[in-house]
Amino acid sequence: MLLKDILYGVGLSAVSGTTNTMVNTICFDSRKVGMDDVFVAIKGTVTDGHKYIAKTVDAGAKAIVCEELPKNMVNGVTYLEVDNGAKALAIMASNFYGNPSKNLKLVAVTGTNGKTTVSSLLYQLFKRAGYKVGLISTIKIMVDDEQYATSHTTPDALVINKHLSLMNDAGVEFCFMEVSSHGIHQKRTEGLVFEGAIFTNLSHDHLDYHKTFAEYRDTKKKLFDNLPKKAFALSNIDDKNGLVMLQNTKAKKYTYALKTYADYRANILENQFHGQLLKIDDNELWSKLIGDFNAYNMLAIYATADLLGLEKMETLRLLSELENVDGRFQYYISKEKITAIVDYAHTPDALKNVLDTINALRTGNENVITVVGCGGDRDKSKRPVMGHIASEMSNKTIFTSDNPRTESAALIIEEMEAGVEPQNIKKILSIENREQAIKTACQLAVGNDIILVAGKGHETYQETNGERTDFDDFKIVKELLTSLNK
Numbered sequence: 001m002l003l004k005d006i007l008y009g010v011g012l013s014a015v016s017g018t019t020n021t022m023v024n025t026i027c028f029d030s031r032k033v034g035m036d037d038v039f040v041a042i043k044g045t046v047t048d049g050h051k052y053i054a055k056t057v058d059a060g061a062k063a064i065v066c067e068e069l070p071k072n073m074v075n076g077v078t079y080l081e082v083d084n085g086a087k088a089l090a091i092m093a094s095n096f097y098g099n100p101s102k103n104l105k106l107v108a109v110t111g112t113n114g115k116t117t118v119s120s121l122l123y124q125l126f127k128r129a130g131y132k133v134g135l136i137s138t139i140k141i142m143v144d145d146e147q148y149a150t151s152h153t154t155p156d157a158l159v160i161n162k163h164l165s166l167m168n169d170a171g172v173e174f175c176f177m178e179v180s181s182h183g184i185h186q187k188r189t190e191g192l193v194f195e196g197a198i199f200t201n202l203s204h205d206h207l208d209y210h211k212t213f214a215e216y217r218d219t220k221k222k223l224f225d226n227l228p229k230k231a232f233a234l235s236n237i238d239d240k241n242g243l244v245m246l247q248n249t250k251a252k253k254y255t256y257a258l259k260t261y262a263d264y265r266a267n268i269l270e271n272q273f274h275g276q277l278l279k280i281d282d283n284e285l286w287s288k289l290i291g292d293f294n295a296y297n298m299l300a301i302y303a304t305a306d307l308l309g310l311e312k313m314e315t316l317r318l319l320s321e322l323e324n325v326d327g328r329f330q331y332y333i334s335k336e337k338i339t340a341i342v343d344y345a346h347t348p349d350a351l352k353n354v355l356d357t358i359n360a361l362r363t364g365n366e367n368v369i370t371v372v373g374c375g376g377d378r379d380k381s382k383r384p385v386m387g388h389i390a391s392e393m394s395n396k397t398i399f400t401s402d403n404p405r406t407e408s409a410a411l412i413i414e415e416m417e418a419g420v421e422p423q424n425i426k427k428i429l430s431i432e433n434r435e436q437a438i439k440t441a442c443q444l445a446v447g448n449d450i451i452l453v454a455g456k457g458h459e460t461y462q463e464t465n466g467e468r469t470d471f472d473d474f475k476i477v478k479e480l481l482t483s484l485n486k
């Protein structure tokens with residue numbers, strides 16, 4: 001493709017060389033640069049792409065996009081100076097793939113919890129309504145029925161646009177995508193044209209990366225600030241930051257809530273283990289997904305379907321058919337009626353919500369046994385808080401490992417233990433090996449007890465020192481209960 005076409009809409013502050021030249025592809029990692037590529041230098045959290053410019057020229061790069069022109073420029077190579085490398089990359093990626101977000105209705109879902117649930121269920125609902133649909137989520141990318149693996153909740157701009165372009169080829173009309181705060185901050189979604197954006201909620205997470213809660217909130221808000229006028233901005237105003245998200249947006253504003261007046265409202269009429277009865281817009285609806293948090297998710301989906309033009313009664317009918325997303329309140333009931341629940345709750349708020357939901361469903365003296373850990377190389381400040389919540393809200397808690405990455409699992413567990421209040425200390429155990437921890441929970445459980453295995457949900461690995469070994473909470477807990485003949 002012609003370099004000048006890739007650069008359309010990228011503000012250039014200095015140019016050396018010609019842009020009227022063909023380039024092969026766009027690259028932002030020097031280790032992957034090949035002949036005739038354009039390399040975009042990005043300042044990252046670990047290193048700075050600008051350090052590798054000379055290397056990429058040696059590897060055959062035909063053009064360099066950077067925030068400061070290097071002192072030594074090689075003849076025949078085009079150097080382009082931009083304000084922000086990450087932003088330039090996103091716009092270039094969009095141009096390179098033919099601005100695919102313009103050819104479908106792209107809806108962003110942001111918030112601390114519920115992004116995967118809301119976007120995956122919207123995908124399911126629109127599929128059931130007969131449309132061709134796309135999904136970009138933590139679990140997978142779907143180009144209608146075609147599945148692709150993914151490594152990020154919000155992938156880099158090249159991956160996003162490549163898959164959106166595949167969606168264009170497949171005739172996809174609607175695409176639902178998770179937009180994480182890392183994604184917004186690193187400008188992975190810059191240059192995308194959104195039809196609308198949904199805010200689910202905001203609570204404690206990623207304070208290692210964003211430093212303060214205000215910065216974390218303002219990063220999420222940017223998604224709404226940048227929406228076009230014709231888009232919709234849909235926000236949960238029961239959340240105390242719900243209105244903040246809408247403050248400066250040009251888009252059409254819509255609200256949803258369970259507890260206060262809003263454009264879209266719902267009530268929970270009945271809550272059972274197998275589902276809940278909701279009232280949305282004066283119509284009753286049976287949802288297979290339980291818990292107050294899923295009432296919010298259902299309402300967000302209903303509102304979005306309405307804003308995208310689906311017929312309300314049809315939406316209500318389809319909502320009642322939706323199935324749980326993998327690893328989100330996924331449960332198994334054993335022979336002895338022990339219920340094992342696997343849930344991706346990896347933030348204090350999610351853990352509290354799941355335990356609230358479980359505790360509200362208890363009918364007798366059954367025990368709740370929670371197995372939980374916290375990820376390594378991620379927000380450390382959530383560890384004691386999650387330790388406190390688990391031990392306070394369960395009869396027995398087993399702290400264990402959850403992707404320790406480069407940290408010591410034992411030290412992470414100690415940080416969780418630090419949050420346990422004196423009266424709860426006798427309720428906790430710490431077993432570093434996650435399989436052993438789950439096994440102990442299974443051994444302790446008797447008929448009607450509930451085992452919650454939290455934090456990894458759909459994940460099928462355990463990551464230690466950069467190595468991933470197979471690990472699947474749901475499979476393991478089910479196998480253990482069976483082998484223990486429970």
Ligand SMILES: CC(=O)N[C@H]1[C@@H](OP(=O)(O)OP(=O)(O)OC[C@H]2O[C@@H](n3ccc(=O)[nH]c3=O)[C@H](O)[C@@H]2O)O[C@H](CO)[C@@H](O)[C@@H]1O[C@H](C)C(=O)N[C@@H](C)C(=O)N[C@H](CCC(=O)O)C(=O)O
Nearest residue numbers: 028029030042044045046047048049152153154156180182
């Ligand atoms: C902290 C973080 O988000 N890091 C992301 C970031 O990497 P980075 O800033 O560390 O990059 P870096 O290593 O400093 O390198 C800077 C630049 O130099 C380049 N480089 C580097 C080395 C070299 O030899 N040559 C070279 O050119 C790199 O390609 C990069 O362009 O940019 C990379 C490319 O897009 C991402 O893959 C990487 O995600 C890492 C792996 C990650 O774990 N991210 C997680 C925390 C994340 O993004 N999570 C959110 C979900 C959060 C949620 O659930 O809410 C997500 O959206 O997935």
Ligand SMILES: Nc1ncnc2c1ncn2[C@@H]1O[C@H](COP(=O)(O)OP(=O)(O)OP(=O)(O)O)[C@@H](O)[C@H]1O
Nearest residue numbers: 112113114115116117138153293328343344345350
């Ligand atoms: N609307 C919600 N409000 C609060 N908690 C929720 C909500 N929806 C789901 N949860 C809880 O949070 C967990 C994670 O949900 P989900 O995977 O949908 O969130 P996410 O925002 O995609 O997370 P991530 O940031 O890791 O991608 C669930 O397993 C459940 O415990």
Ligand SMILES: N[C@H](CCC[C@H](N)C(=O)O)C(=O)O
Nearest residue numbers: 346374375378402403455456
């Ligand atoms: N999207 C979340 C996933 C956390 C899941 C947990 N199992 C872990 O590995 O920490 C994050 O990047 O913080």
Ligand SMILES: [Mg+2]
Nearest residue numbers: 115116138153
């Ligand atoms: Mg997600």
